[in-house]
Amino acid sequence: MTRHIFRRIIQSIPTIFGVTILSYLIMTAAPGGPAALLTFGNIDDENNIQRQQIEERYGLNDPWIMQYVTWVAGNDWQVWKNRTIINEDGEEELVFRHTTQGVIRGDFGESFRQRRPALDIILERVPATLELGIASLLVALLVGIPIGIVAAIWHGGIFDNTSRILAVVGNAIPNFWFGLMLILFVGVFLDQPWARGNRCDLSANSRTGCGSVPIYQRMEYLLLPTFVLAYGGIANFSRFMRTSMLDTVSSDFIRTAYAKGLRNRTVWWRHAARNSLIPIATFLGPAIVGVIGGSAITEAIFTWPGLGRVFVESISSRDYPVVMASVLIASLLTVVGYIISDILYAVFDPRIRF
Amino acid sequence: MKQFSKLLLLGMIVAALVAIVVPVGAQDVPAGEGGTIIESNIGDDPATFNPIIGNDTVSDAVSSWMYPNIIALDDVTLVEAPGAPGGLAESWEYDETGTVLTLHIRQDMFWSDGEQITADDYIWAYNAIKSGQTTSPRTAQLYQLDDGTVTDGTIHSxxxxxxxxxxxxLGTVDRDEEGNPITDDDGNLVLLPNCAALSDLNSIAVVPEHIYAAAFGMDYAGMDADPYFVPEGENGLATFGVFTDPFIEFGVQVSLLANQDYIDAISGQVTPGEWLMQNVEDQTVEYERFLAGDFTTIGVSADNQNALRADGSFQTIEYPSNGYTYMGFNLADPSNPQPGRDEDGNLVDQGIHPIFGDLLVRQAIAHAIDVRSIIGSRPDGDNPATGILEGNGYLIATHNHPGLSSTDDELADAGVEPYAFDLELAASLLEEAGWVDIDDDGIRECQGCLYATEVDASFEGSEFEFELLTNAGNNIREATGETIRAQLAEIGIVVDFQAIEFGTLVDELVGQEFDAIIIGWRLGLPFNAGAKGLFGVGADIPGSGFNFTSYQNADYERLVDEGDALAGCDPDARDALYVQTQIALWEDLPYVWLFATNTMIAAQPDLAGWDPLPYNTQWNIDAWSTSD
Incomplete structure (x- = not known):
């Protein structure tokens, strides 16, 4: 297993490298550059000096491949990028363009928009995303899988049909609409301040931040966004689990279990359910990534300061360093997610050997 | 004793009556105990707290509470006023050339750490910007940077x-006929007075030099590496404004605390204890949260104004927006975008747009758009609201500040009316322009149109079809585009209307490859009527300039230059010149000016001391208090 994981990690390096090249190419080829967006509307700047300065500072006029090389390896070694100015004493002075050391040395660059290290922007959003992501994944699994099992046990019955209808509804309702409706109903009509978005009571924590409040003291703020993010997962996991269970119960070993005289409950929950989890494990890795990366809309609606929101905002503003940092982290999470899938696969099915 | 009891009873009755009758706002709330003012922020976090490098409205909104201006604006007229609260300059005078300004600054202003505010605090920020080492957008206001880069602003030293x-x-460089700067016998540039240049001085911040110099020295670029720098020294924070001591939780909110050392407070004290600006996703959530009491004040979008007005339980102020929405035409050949001037300063022949190169066509479109129906009407009794703006908008005729022109405070009314909705006139103008429905299919074709007769004969027979763009996500612009598409179809024009992502739209726009666009400008205050940044040839630069319609009119340029450089800067005389520029724009129609929305600012019922002025609703924020 250890060897397999190590091999998978090594194999993932060129994959991640390829993802970053493609991402950079697509991103820079997209219409509307960051300098144009940052300076749009500054009509006093008739000669577009500001735009030129931004382009110069961040090397935005370089060919995309050169920009990519700078992103990977930095520009502190690119001596040709420096320029000279005349200082106060009339002497020539060497001025360095904004320097970066490149991702291979841990420098993800500086956000064009916020002028802070892109990695800082990403990392400060991770706790909020993990809070919401883990909570919603747990809810989706802990609610969805039992529903699937029960629906399979009484397949064709009222519970099965009801859960099927709810699953279809759950998949059909867009979460941006559902989120807004919940805010409107619970937050506005029922006048519950915790249901109007945010991670905590903002006014009470305006000088410390929500991160300083222990999560158990602000659980109510997690309720709605977690539910909005989880209900699609509940619908999917319940249907997958039901199908998997029905598939498993028609297997020979289940018939053998019955033949041995085991109780129904033991057969269903100990033998069938455990084996039915194997295909679910395959979904789990990507689901982890999906929950983290796919929560942008929910985060936006509930003003949840997470990664998804940053990712979307940085794409809209063409903030290349933040976009690339997000892509890189998402790629790493994907790799980690699939490795977790492999591990879970082996845990659920001892027959599997890597 | 009986007498005393009667007097006591009378006194109590009077006291009770006074308590009932005197408005909440007049009650004495101790300094700093007026609760928290909470505003919404539909946008990103502030990029910086440093006013020297601030480049976005959110950053400006935060830093404006903490730093003074060199020249403050009058709260009502919003023009530079000597000695106005929050400004250093108590008086100023020009020399006889009108290009040397001497500012005398107040001697009663101190940073909150006790250090006196002096000229050094302005000069340090000026030097930082002039160094060219920072990402400050204010370099555009300077003429030249330390590295020799000519930025061509109005401030020379x-x-x-x-x-x-x-x-x-300060002033505009005088140039010869070839566009080269004229110098005097000593080799100095000859400057012409620029009446609009005074406003540029406020682009340079006033910061506590004793803290900034200690923190950054001459490494001005260091400010970019520390965008959330807060000036704090041994004696505490050094700010000058209603609020101070910023704290940011990224993606969530910014908090500022009341600054009780602020001597320019309108009410003599800073009553609120804290100011919060909380991030919110969009106007829908913002509005609902305001109704629920989460925000102290908000700007109400046009589609919610009627409901809030009918509700009647909130405090509101309404006035015409200091911005407008327009339909802009590309007047030049979109297949070969070129700058307005070549390297030698000569005008470039940019060709003409196949459709919009003809003034008659632009006039026809202006007459074919029913702006009144787009603006619509407010609900009246049983009659529901109509139109996209549901009556919450104003017709405008040209590039002008709709609020100021309506009150005639700052810019004289140009005396022109919006083009009247008249389909018959529009149709006849199109036929005069050589656009007729030859095959009777409801779509006009070129039959002797300008482009076919003067540029490319093969264009003859082409259908009248063009692409109209706007930014996706702006519901009003999207609905306006759909309405214009439908209205122009009635006179045989095919409009391919598309709402696209903003970044892509900007690329199309400044690339000058578009046909027509619906977008808007928010006009700055004090209002610069000249607007060469939008209509001047110098701003016609494919890839970056904002004269993306490629409008060229020598008379307009001359009038603006005359107005900007008028000796003595007499406001009435300048107005007379700018009125002519407005008329030129109205006649030439680089844009069809559509409407200005109605601005409604709403405040919670319990907000005391709220006394908003149009365009300046927060002028007395130091007197506000909430019951929270």
């Missing part, structure tokens, strides 16, 4: 005369 006197050389 700022010099400290003494601690409380500053000399500024």
């Amino acid at each position: 700022i010099t400290k005369i003494d601690d409380f006197t500053i000399e500024v050389v």
Whole structure:
């Protein structure tokens, strides 16, 4: 297993490298550059000096491949990028363009928009995303899988049909609409301040931040966004689990279990359910990534300061360093997610050997 | 004793009546105990707290509470006023050339750490910007940077005369016919007065030099590496404004605390204890949260104004927006975008747009759009609201500040009316322009249109079809585009209307490859009526300039230049010139000016001391208090 994981990690390096090249190419080829967006509307700047300065500072006029090389390896070694100015004493002075050391040395660059290290922007959003992501994944699994099992046990019955209808509804309702409706109903009509978005009571924590409040003291703020993010997962996991269970119960070993005289409950929950989890494990890795990366809309609606929101905002503003940092982290999470899938696969099915 | 009891009873009744009758706002709330003012922020976090490098409205909104201006604006007229609260300059005078300005600054202003505010605090920020080492957008206001880059702004130098006197050389460089700068016998540039240049001085911040210099020295670029720098020294924070001591939780909110050392407070004290600006996703959530009491004040979008007005339980102020929405035409050949001037300063022949190169066509479109129906009407009794703006908008005729022109405070009314909705006139103009429905299919074709007769004969027979763009996500613009598409179809014009992502739209726009666009401008205050940044040839630069319609009119340029450089800067005489520029724009129609929305600012019922002025609703924020 250890060897397999190590091999998978090594194999993932060129994959991640390829993802970053493609991402950079697509991103820079997209219409509307960051300098144009940052300076749009500054009509006093008739000669577009500001735009030129931004382009110069961040090397935005370089060919995309050169920009990519700078992103990977930095520009502190690119001596040709420096320029000279005349200082106060009339002497020539060497001025360095904004320097970066490149991702291979841990420098993800500086956000064009916020002028802070892109990695800082990403990392400060991770706790909020993990809070919401883990909570919603747990809810989706802990609610969805039992529903699937029960629906399979009484397949064709009222519970099965009801859960099927709810699953279809759950998949059909867009979460941006559902989120807004919940805010409107619970937050506005029922006048519950915790249901109007945010991670905590903002006014009470305006000088410390929500991160300083222990999560158990602000659980109510997690309720709605977690539910909005989880209900699609509940619908999917319940249907997958039901199908998997029905598939498993028609297997020979289940018939053998019955033949041995085991109780129904033991057969269903100990033998069938455990084996039915194997295909679910395959979904789990990507689901982890999906929950983290796919929560942008929910985060936006509930003003949840997470990664998804940053990712979307940085794409809209063409903030290349933040976009690339997000892509890189998402790629790493994907790799980690699939490795977790492999591990879970082996845990659920001892027959599997890597 | 009986007498005393009667008097006591009478006194109590009077006291009770006074308590009931005197408005909440007049009650005495101790300094700092007026609760928290919470505003919404539909946008990103502030990129910086440093006013020197601030480049976005959110950053400006935060830093404006903490730093003074060199010249403050009058709260009502919003023009530069000597000695106005929050400004250093108590008086100023020009020399006889009109290009050397001497500013005398107040001697009663101190940073919150006790250090006196002097000329050094302005000069340091000027030097930082002039160094060109920072990402400050204010370089555009300077003529030249330290590295020799000519940025062609109006400020040529700022010099400290003494601690409380500053000399500024400012103006427009005089140029010969070939566009080369004219110099005097000593080799100095010859400057012409620029009446609009005074406003540029406020682009340079006033910061506590004793803290900034200690923190950054001459490494001005260091400010970019520390965008959330807060000036704090041994004696505490050094700010000057209603609020201070910023704290940011990224993606969530910014908090500022009341600054009780602020001597320019309108009410003599800072009543609220804290100011919060909380991030919110969009106007829908913002509005609902305001109704629920989460925000103290908000700007109400046009589609919610009627409901809030009918509700009647909130405090509101309404006035025409200081911005407008327009339909802009590409007047030049979109297949070969070129700058307005070549490297030698000569005008470039940019060709003409196949459709919009003809003024008659632009006039026809202006007459074919029913702007009144787009604006619509407010609900009246049983009659529901109509139109996209549901009556919450104003017709405008040209590039002008709709609020100021309506009150005639700042810019004289140009005396022109919006083009009247008249389909018959529009149709006849199109036929005069050589656009007729030859095959009777409901779509007009070129039959002797300008482009076919003067540029490319093969264009003859082409259908009248063009692409109209706007930014996706702006519901009003999207609905306006759909309406215009439908209205122009009635006179045989095919409009391919598309709402696209904003970044892509900007690329199309500044690339000058578009046909027509619906977008808007928010006009700055004080209002610069000249607007060469939008209509001047110098701003016609494919890839970056904002004269993306490629409008060229020598008379317009001359009038603006005359207005900007008028000796003595007499407001009435300048207005007379700018009125002519407005008329030129109205006649030439680079844009069809559509509407200005109605601005409604709403405040919670319990907000006391709220006394908003149009365009300046927060002028007395130091007197506000909430019951929270």
